Amino acid sequence: MSGVVRAALRSKCTTSVCALVQRSHGLSVRCFSTETEQPPMNSSPAPPFFGIDNSGVTYGRMFGIRKHVLKTDIVNYLEGCNLTLDDVKMDYNRNFFPISTLLQFPTRDSYDNAVRLIVRKGRIYKLERADRYQWDQVKPYDGKTILIEGLPRTAIFEDVARILADYGYDASSMIMSLRPAEAGGGADSTKSAVMRLHSRTQAMNACIQKNGTFCQNNRIWMHVIQ
Structure with a gap:
């Protein structure tokens, strides 16, 4: 066995010699080559940290x-x-x-x-x-959504619809929530409403023109949700 292996090492370790050693002794022999070994075809960079x-x-x-x-x-x-x-x-x-x-x-x-x-x-x-x-x-609002604060706790959808009557809005997007009064503030709890309009321009115009107006004797404040 040793003589055959030495002969393989002295030579260029052709495919036939490697195969001979492998068949004779059941060994896995890797042929030597002067060529640069190529990386695997499917190798890919590691994912970023x-x-x-x-x-x-x-x-x-x-x-x-x-x-x-x-x-x-x-x-x-x-x-x-x-x-x-x-x-x-x-x-x-x-x-x-x-x-x-x-x-x-x-x-x-x-x-x-x-x-x-x-x-x-x-x-x-x-x-x-x-x-x-x-x-x-993070959910994008794209500047088309407005937040109305200060609504009376008795406010309903129709009250918000009247505020936004001159602006195109998506009625199905409205969400109303109750905000408790601040501790020690003496003020009643209020509602807030979120509504999506059809464009950024309409949302901005609604806020500029309706901010500070009243709903059932409550002053309301409007903001554009970005």
Whole structure:
């Protein structure tokens, strides 16, 4: 056996010699070659750590956004970072108060530029890395949804419909909820309503023209949900 193996090693270990050794002794012999070994055809790069891709689209979560901030305000604040309105999502709590803002940057360089810009402007906001899963979890309202606050607790759908009579709205989208009175405030509990309109322009016009008006002697406040 040893003589045959040595002969195979001294030679170029042709296919016939390798086969001879394998048949004679039941051994698995790997032939030597001066050619560079090729990687497997189906090899693929490992998935990015925690779903964060360091090239291409990069996601961020920005904190410190206030209630009346619009998507256009954020895009203008991060001027030069190549963001559009579709790259911004507001993340709200159950009372539609903004918790944070999800941002979709076209490149990692755009994200890094936003970080430097926030620092240069006095750190009003805080920007952290996020991933695609977090982005997908946030529901977009696209500036077509309005929040009406301060409605009397006896308010019904028809009351909201009268407020929005001059604007195109989706009646099936309305959600009303009761908000308890603040402790020690002395005020009665009120209702809030969320309604989706047909366009951003209609939603903005409704808020501008109807904000501060009355419903059953209650002053109401309206906000655009981004």
